[in-house]
Amino acid sequence: MADLRPILLVEDNPKDLELTLAALAKCQLANEIVVARDGAEALDYIHQRGVHADREPGDPAVVLLDLKLPKIDGLEVLERIKSDATLRQVPVVMLTSSREEKDLIRSYALGVNAFVVKPVDFNRFFDAIQDLGMFWAILNEPPPRGVNAH
Amino acid sequence: MNTPLDLDACAQEPIRIPGGVQPHGVLLALAPADLSVLQASANVSSLLTLKPGVAKAERLEDFVGGDHLARDLKDWLAREEGAFLRTCDMGGRVLQVLGHRNSQGAILEFENPPASERETFEALYPLLRGFMDDIAPTDDVNLIANSAARLARELTGFNRVMIYRFDPDWNGVVIAEDGDGVLPSYLDLRFPASDIPAQARELYRLNRLRLIPDANYTPVPLEPVMSPTDGRPLDLSFAALRSVSPIHLQYMRNMGTLASMSISILVDGRLWGLISCHSAEPLRVNAQVRAVCDFLGQIISLQIGARERAAFAAERIELKRTETRLLAELARADNYRNGLIEHPADWLGMAGASGAAVIAEGEIKVVGATPPIEHLSRLAAWLHNHKVDEVFASDNLAEHWPDGEMLADTAAGILAISISQIHASYIVWFRPEVLRTVTWGGDPRKGDVGTPLQPLSPRASFERWKEQVRLRSNPWREAEIETARDFRNAVISFVLKRAEEKAELTEALQRTNKELESFSYSVSHDLRAPFRHIVGFSELLGEREKSLDEKSRHYLDSIKDAALSAGRLVDDLLNFSHMGRTSLNLTRVDMDKLVREVRHSLEPDAEGRAIEWDIQRLPPAWGDGAMLRQVLANLLDNAIKYTRDAQPAKITITGEERARDTLYRVADNGVGFDMAYVDKLFGVFQRLHRVEDFEGTGIGLALSKRVIDRHAGDIFAEGTPGGGAAFTFVLPKR
Numbered sequence: 063m064a065d066l067r068p069i070l071l072v073e074d075n076p077k078d079l080e081l082t083l084a085a086l087a088k089c090q091l092a093n094e095i096v097v098a099r100d101g102a103e104a105l106d107y108i109h110q111r112g113v114h115a116d117r118e119p120g121d122p123a124v125v126l127l128d129l130k131l132p133k134i135d136g137l138e139v140l141e142r143i144k145s146d147a148t149l150r151q152v153p154v155v156m157l158t159s160s161r162e163e164k165d166l167i168r169s170y171a172l173g174v175n176a177f178v179v180k181p182v183d184f185n186r187f188f189d190a191i192q193d194l195g196m197f198w199a200i201l202n203e204p205p206p207r208g209v210n211a212h
Numbered sequence: 213m214n215t216p217l218d219l220d221a222c223a224q225e226p227i228r229i230p231g232g233v234q235p236h237g238v239l240l241a242l243a244p245a246d247l248s249v250l251q252a253s254a255n256v257s258s259l260l261t262l263k264p265g266v267a268k269a270e271r272l273e274d275f276v277g278g279d280h281l282a283r284d285l286k287d288w289l290a291r292e293e294g295a296f297l298r299t300c301d302m303g304g305r306v307l308q309v310l311g312h313r314n315s316q317g318a319i320l321e322f323e324n325p326p327a328s329e330r331e332t333f334e335a336l337y338p339l340l341r342g343f344m345d346d347i348a349p350t351d352d353v354n355l356i357a358n359s360a361a362r363l364a365r366e367l368t369g370f371n372r373v374m375i376y377r378f379d380p381d382w383n384g385v386v387i388a389e390d391g392d393g394v395l396p397s398y399l400d401l402r403f404p405a406s407d408i409p410a411q412a413r414e415l416y417r418l419n420r421l422r423l424i425p426d427a428n429y430t431p432v433p434l435e436p437v438m439s440p441t442d443g444r445p446l447d448l449s450f451a452a453l454r455s456v457s458p459i460h461l462q463y464m465r466n467m468g469t470l471a472s473m474s475i476s477i478l479v480d481g482r483l484w485g486l487i488s489c490h491s492a493e494p495l496r497v498n499a500q501v502r503a504v505c506d507f508l509g510q511i512i513s514l515q516i517g518a519r520e521r522a523a524f525a526a527e528r529i530e531l532k533r534t535e536t537r538l539l540a541e542l543a544r545a546d547n548y549r550n551g552l553i554e555h556p557a558d559w560l561g562m563a564g565a566s567g568a569a570v571i572a573e574g575e576i577k578v579v580g581a582t583p584p585i586e587h588l589s590r591l592a593a594w595l596h597n598h599k600v601d602e603v604f605a606s607d608n609l610a611e612h613w614p615d616g617e618m619l620a621d622t623a624a625g626i627l628a629i630s631i632s633q634i635h636a637s638y639i640v641w642f643r644p645e646v647l648r649t650v651t652w653g654g655d656p657r658k659g660d661v662g663t664p665l666q667p668l669s670p671r672a673s674f675e676r677w678k679e680q681v682r683l684r685s686n687p688w689r690e691a692e693i694e695t696a697r698d699f700r701n702a703v704i705s706f707v708l709k710r711a712e713e714k715a716e717l718t719e720a721l722q723r724t725n726k727e728l729e730s731f732s733y734s735v736s737h738d739l740r741a742p743f744r745h746i747v748g749f750s751e752l753l754g755e756r757e758k759s760l761d762e763k764s765r766h767y768l769d770s771i772k773d774a775a776l777s778a779g780r781l782v783d784d785l786l787n788f789s790h791m792g793r794t795s796l797n798l799t800r801v802d803m804d805k806l807v808r809e810v811r812h813s814l815e816p817d818a819e820g821r822a823i824e825w826d827i828q829r830l831p832p833a834w835g836d837g838a839m840l841r842q843v844l845a846n847l848l849d850n851a852i853k854y855t856r857d858a859q860p861a862k863i864t865i866t867g868e869e870r871a872r873d874t875l876y877r878v879a880d881n882g883v884g885f886d887m888a889y890v891d892k893l894f895g896v897f898q899r900l901h902r903v904e905d906f907e908g909t910g911i912g913l914a915l916s917k918r919v920i921d922r923h924a925g926d927i928f929a930e931g932t933p934g935g936g937a938a939f940t941f942v943l944p945k946r
Contacts (some may be wrong), residue, residue: 075741081748130737159737159744182740182779184748 068094070122072104072139073157074131081184082126082157085191093123101134105142108149121152126194129158129165137168144173155194227415229445232431233453234424236496237323241439241446244289244318250440251317253453255432259307259322281309289318296320297499308499312450316439319446321453325498336504339363344511351519357388360487360512365390367504368473368497370489374398375477377485380687381405382413384485386653394492395469401653401676407463417483419450420476421506426494427464427471431455452502464490471495473502475509479517487512527691534562535695539702548706552639553577562699563627563692565641572637582642583619590615595628596636603697604628605688607643617683620645625685627693629700631707639703641696643685652677725793732789735782743779747772777907784911787842788896791918796836798946803830803876806837807865810844818852823861830867831874834946839919843927846912847878847939853906854882854937873925873945879938884931893929916941 069086073079079097086095098104104127106112110119125143129136136156143149153175158165169177176194181187233239238259241251281300288296288311296311310321346359357375365373372391376384382405389399408416416422432455439446448454464472471491477484487509497505538551538558545551549570552559556579559568567580571592576585583591594613595604607625609616616623624645631637653676750772754760760768807827833840848863855861858881868875883901885893894917896910913929920927920941931937 077745077749078741081745081752084748084752159740162733180740180744182744182747182776182783184744184751187744187748188751 066092067120067123068096070096070098070104070107070125072098072101072125072131072136073128074099075128078128078180081187082191085188088188089192096122100132101136101139103133104131104139105134108143108152121149123153124194125152125154126157127154129156129169137165137172140169140172140174226445227411227457228447228449228454230431230448230455230457231437231445232433232455233321233448233451234426234455235429235432236425237321237453239434239448239451239453240320240322241317241434242289242320243441244292244313247286247289251434251436251446253432254435259324281307285309285311285320297503299500310452310499314447314450316441316444316446319448319451321451323452323499326496336367336501339366340504340508340511343508347512347515351522353516353519354387356512356515356519358390360508361388361390364475364487364489364505364508365392367501367508368489368495370471370473370491370495371395372397372490374488374490375485376403376488378483382408382410384408387485395490398653400651402650403653413483415449416474416476416486417478417481420478420509421452421473421502422454422456423452423473423497423502424456424461424464425471425496427461427469428494429461452499468492473497473505475505477509477513477516479513479520484513484516524691527689528694531562531691531695532698534558535699535702538562539699542703542706547710548703549573549575549577553579556580560641563641563688563696564686565627565643567622567642569640569642570638571640572631572635580642581622581644583623587615587619588640591623591626591640592636592638595630595638595640600628600638601630601633603630603693603700605693605696607685607687608683610683620683624683625688627688627696629696629703631700631703639700643688645683646686648681648684650679650681652679728789729793732786735786739782740779743775743782746775747779750775777909781909781911784909784915788911788915788918791839791842791915791922796839796922798834798836800946801833801835801837801840803833803840803867806841806844807848810841810848813845814848814852817849821852821856821861822859823852823855823863826862826864828864828866830865830876831869833874833876833943835923835943836919839922843916843919843941844878846916850912850937850939851878851880851882853908854884854901855880856882856906858882873942875940875942877938877940879936881936884933884935884937885929886933887931890929890931894927 069091071079071082071086073082079099083095083097096107098107103113104125107114107117108121108125110117125139127136127139131139136158140154140156143152143154150173154173155176155178156165156169156174157178157180159180166177178190178194181190233253235255238256239251239253240249240256240260242248243250281298284298285296288294292313296309298309300307300309306325308323308325310323312319340363343359343363347356350356357377361373361375364370371394372389374386375388377387378384379402384403384405384407386398386401386403389397391397434446438444464470467490469490469492471494473489475487475489477486487505535558538555541555541558542548542551545554549572552568552570556568560566560580565580567578567582569576569578569582569588571588576588578585578588582588591613594615598604598612605625605627606612609623609626610620616626622644623642625643627641627643628638629640631639750768754765754768754772757764807830811825811827848865851863852861855863862881864877864879866877866879868877883906894913896914916939917927920943923943925941925943927939927941929937929939
C-alpha cells in the first residue's frame with residue numbers, strides 16, 4: 063500500500079537538489095516532494111511552524127536529510143527528530159557526500175534509518191535514491207501515530 | 213690484591229695517642245690559662261728543673277730556666293695561634309723548644325740536640341738555594357725527586373734517602389734514591405699499601421714530619437696518663453716526640469735501620485709521597501734541620517704539584533681538542549651513535565683506548581678491539597646494576613666483574629660513561645691487558661704471616677720479589693677520565709636535544725595530521741560534489757538530448773568519464789588517508805569467505821571474460837576484516853584488469869599457514885611487469901602502464917601496502933613482462 067504523504071528533502075546545494083529531484087522524478091512517485099533548504103526550515107516543516115505553519119498536518123513519509131546544512135546541520139536535525147517521542151518513528155535517511163566514519167557512527171547512534179553516501183556515478187546515485195524512495199515512500203507502512211515504533 | 217691481615221690490626225693501633233714519647237726529648241702539656249702543668253713526660257727532670265709527677269701551677273721561669281724563654285712562651289701562648297720554635301742557650305746547654313696547641317692544652321717539647329748538628333738556618337739556606345736552581349729548568353718529576361733525595365741526605369746525614377711515591381692503590385714505589393752504600397738500594401721497588409696503613413697515611417698528611425732517632429728506644433710514659441682537661445689520653449698527632457707503634461719499630465729493625473725520618477709530600481692536600489730517610493745506626497736530627505727538611509718537602513710538593521697540574525692541563529687540552537672535534541662531528545651526524553662510528557680515530561683517541569662501543573637504544577656499535585657484542589650487552593647490564601650513572605674507570609675490570617676475566621685480551625681496563633638516566637645506555641672505551649712485572653721490596657703477601665703468639669708482626673723479609681701482574685690494562689689517566697666526564701655531559705645534552713626535537717616533531721606531526729584530517733574531511737564533502745554534479749548533469753543531458761550526433765555524444769561521454777575518474781581519485785585518496793588514520797579492529801577473518809565476497813563484488817568487471825579461477829582453501833587471518841577486504845579487492849581487481857588480453861586468463865589464489873604468520877598469494881598470467889620497477893609498484897600514483905591501456909588511479913597497491921604495514925605484515929610482488937604477476941602478503945598470527 064502506497065504511503066502518499068509527502069517526502070521531505072532537506073538539501074542546501076542547488077545542484078545536488080536538482081539532481082536528487084531528477085532522480086526522484088525518475089522513480090515516478092506519487093508523493094509530493096517538499097524541499098527545505100536548511101536545517102531550521104526542515105524543523106519548521108516538521109513542527110508545522112514558520113513558513114510551514116499553514117501546511118497540511120501530518121508527518122512526512124520519509125526525510126531525506128543532507129548532512130551539511132546551513133543554520134542547523136543535518137546531525138542536529140536528526141537528533142531533534144529522534145529525541146522527540148512524537149516524531150521518532152519518522153524515517154530519516156542521511157544523504158551525505160562524506161564517507162567519514164565518525165559521521166556514520168554518530169548518525170547511527172542518533173537513530174538514523176539509513177545512511178547513503180552520494181556516489182559520484184550518477185547512475186548509482188539514481189539507483190540509491192530510487193531504492194530509498196521506493197522503500198520508504200511506498201513499501202514502508204507507517205506505524206499508527208503516537209505509538210512508539212521502537 | 214689481598215689485604216694483609218696486619219693492616220687491620222695495625223690500623224687499630226692507637227698511633228695518635230700512644231701515651232708516651234720518645235726519650236730524646238721532654239714533653240709538657242700546659243693549661244694555656246694559668247700555665248699550670250697538666251701532664252709531663254716521666255723524663256722531665258732530664259732537661260728541666262721540674263720534678264716528675266708535679267702537676268701543679270708553678271712559675272714557668274722556674275722550670276724552663278731563663279726569663280727570656282719564659283717570656284717568649286707566654287707571649288706565644290697569649291697569641292693563641294701558630295707554632296713555637298726556639299733554640300736557646302741555657303747555661304751552656306742548647307735547648308730546642310717546640311710548641312703547638314690542641315684542645316687538651318699547649319704542648320711544649322724540649323730537645324737537647326747533639327752538639328755536632330748545631331747548624332743554623334743561615335748555613336742551610338745556600339743548600340736550599342742550590343736545590344732550587346737545580347730543579348728550576350726541569351719538568352721531570354723524577355729529576356726533581358733525585359735532587360731532593362740528594363739534598364735531604366746532605367742536610368741530615370742519613371745513609372739512604374728515598375723518594376717514595378704512592379700509586380692509586382697506596383702501594384709505594386721508590387722513584388729516586390740517594391745513599392752512601394751502607395743500606396741496600398730500594399730504587400724502583402714497590403712496597404705494599406699495608407706497610408703504611410691508612411691511619412698512618414692520614415696522620416702523615418696532617419703532620420708532615422716524623423723522626424725516630426733510635427728504633428731501640430724505650431718509650432717514656434706521660435704522667436698522669438690521661439689529660440686532666442678531658443680525661444682522655446693526650447693527642448700527640450702533632451708532637452715531634454710522639455712515640456710510634458712497636459710494630460713500626462720492629463719493621464725498622466727488620467729493614468736493618470735504626471733511625472728514620474720521613475717528610476710528607478702533599479699535592480693538592482693529598483699524600484703524594486714521602487721523603488723517607490734511613491740510617492743503619494741511631495741518628496738525631498735537630499729541629500732546625502728538620503724545619504729545613506719540612507721546607508724542602510713543601511717545596512717539592514709545590515713543584516711536583518705545579519708540574520703535574522701543567523702536565524695534566526697539557527694532556528687535558530690535547531684530549532679536549534680531540535673531544536671538541538668529535539663533538540662537532542656528532543652534531544653534524546644524523547645521530548650521535550653514527551657520528552661516533554664514523555670517526556673512530558677521535559673516538560678512541562679521546563681516551564687513549566684501543567676499542568670503543570656505544571650501547572644504547574637496543575643497539576651496540578663498536579670500533580677497534582672490543583669484546584664480542586654478546587658480552588657488551590651483559591657488561592652494560594652489569595654497569596646498570598651497579599648504579600654506574602656517571603663515570604666508571606678501572607684498569608682491572610675483572611676485579612669488579614668476575615666475567616671480565618675472559619675479556620682481558622681486549623677489555624682488561626674499561627672507561628664507561630652513562631648516557632641515559634633511565635636506560636642501560638653506555639659509551640665504553642677498552643684497553644687490553646698489559647702484562648707487567650712488578651718488583652716488590654719483599655713479598656707483599658707475606659706481611660700477613662702472623663702466629664697466634666705474635667699476632668702483630670711486620671714482614672721480616674725485604675728480599676726482592678717479582679710479581680707478574682695480570683688482568684690489568686694501562687691505567688686510565690685523570691685527564692682521560694675528566695675528558696670522558698665532559699664528553700658524557702655533551703652527549704647527554706645531544707640525546708636530550710634530540711629527544712626534544714623528536715617531541716617537537718611529534719607534536720608538529722600531530723598538528724599536521726589533525727589539519728590533514730580536517731582537510732580531507734572538507735575535501736570529501738566539497739571536492740566530490742562538483743564531480744558528482746558534472747557526472748549527474750552529463751547523464752541527464754545525455755538522456756534528454758536523444759538526437760545528439762556521434763561527436764557530441766563522444767564529447768559528453770568524455771566529460772562524464774573525466775569527472776567520474778576524478779571523483780574516483782578523490783574517493784581513493786580519501787580511502788588511502790582513511791586507512792592510515794582509523795584504528796585497526798582485529799578479529800579472526802575467514803579469508804575463504806572474504807575472497808568469495810570480493811569475487812562476487814567484482815563480477816561486473818569480469819563480465820564477458822573467460823577467467824579460470826583456481827582458488828584454494830585459505831587459512832584464516834588475524835586482522836581488520838574491512839581493511840583486508842580492500843586489499844583483496846585491489847589485488848583481484850588488478851588480476852582481472854591485467855589479464856584482459858590473456859587467453860585464457862588464469863587467476864590463482866593460494867594460502868599457507870606458517871609458524872608465526874599466514875601467507876596469501878594472488879597470481880595471474882597477465883601482462884606482468886619488469887622487476888626493475890618493483891620498488892615503485894607500491895608507491896602512491898605509481899603506474900607502470902599507460903592510462904589508456906589500463907585504467908586506474910595508481911593508489912590501489914599503495915593502499916594495500918598501507919593496510920598490510922598497519923598489520924605489521926609484509927607485501928611483495930614478483931613478475932615478468934608478459935609473464936604474469938604474483939602478489940603475496942603475509943600477516944602475523946595473533
